[in-house]
Amino acid sequence: MRYDGAARQIGDEGSEPFGWRTERLAQNAFEVAMTARQHHYVPQCYLKGFVSNREKPRLFAVDFKERRIFSPNPKNVAAERDFHTIDVEGRPPDALENAFSGFETELDQALKRIISARSIKNENDRALIFNLIGLMATKNPRLRENFRAAHERTAKMMMDLAAATPEGWAYQVRRAKEDGFLPADADADYEKMREFLNRDDFRIETETSMHLQMELQTFDKILPLIFSRRWMLFRTPPNAPGFITSDHPMCIMWSDPARRGIYPTGLGLRNTQLLFPISNELAIIGSFEIDDGDEVDADESLIAQINGNIILHSMTQVYGRDGNFPYMMNHHTKVMRGAGLLEDRLWEGP
Known part of the structure; x- marks a missing residue:
């Protein structure tokens, strides 16, 4: 199957959309009764492609925030409690999580086939x-926090305007009581409200359901931009230290290194590269300007450069098969090893 101008759904050959849309996710979820609470934003089946033993999976993990190296099971990283929990009448709270599990079952088999074939030529996979x-x-x-912070800034500006004057605040409170948003005996003291706003020691959260709604809508919009790119596959030598992944393995960057870090980029822009590690042995880069289907046997220097970009695009953690993985960034004059990543001067302050 190939993308033909609209997001399509993975499944039988035919005309269903490729993307796992909200309706299908919710429908599939009714089949599971138990409520899962620990939800992965990076699937376990994907992370297992970066372990040396899938039966007893362990990752070499580097946490930049906590400045530690550890060896977790993939089930214990890249996850948050209730990350996919929904609050929709008539739906179980883990409906979306269970539906993602259905997708990941198919994904797991596709990843195994791709890794075995060392190829992405199968269109379904x-x-x-x-x-x-x-x-x-x-x-x-990371995107959730950006959205929450933007929502908080807007809400605080609106609250500040509503309480700009005693008269304006009294009007807002009266309307809220009339419309049933505040109880009739709610404290409407203006000075207390101004003091509360001036302290600015409160945080405004965004409901998970709102995040998920925005994310699934955005997913439907960006999926065609991924399908329309042309893709090049990079392969490591057999049994060599290979590619790593991270808690945010989707890396979008300018094709011209001189533009990186200066101009914002996006999935729909030309002259950009979308880098994604598939496993310890495979990585892909998608662009609008390259030939589709090219395959490259990567040497250690190229593997190191790819790993360097994956490190730079991570949130707080990177994962590899072991600490011997190569990496290289602009400030390096030679290939470095993952075991020494926390000592890299990349993490030094200004």
């Missing part, structure tokens, strides 16, 4: 990878 990229591009803690 390729489509599943593209859906995975789209989900991780739109559904991650």
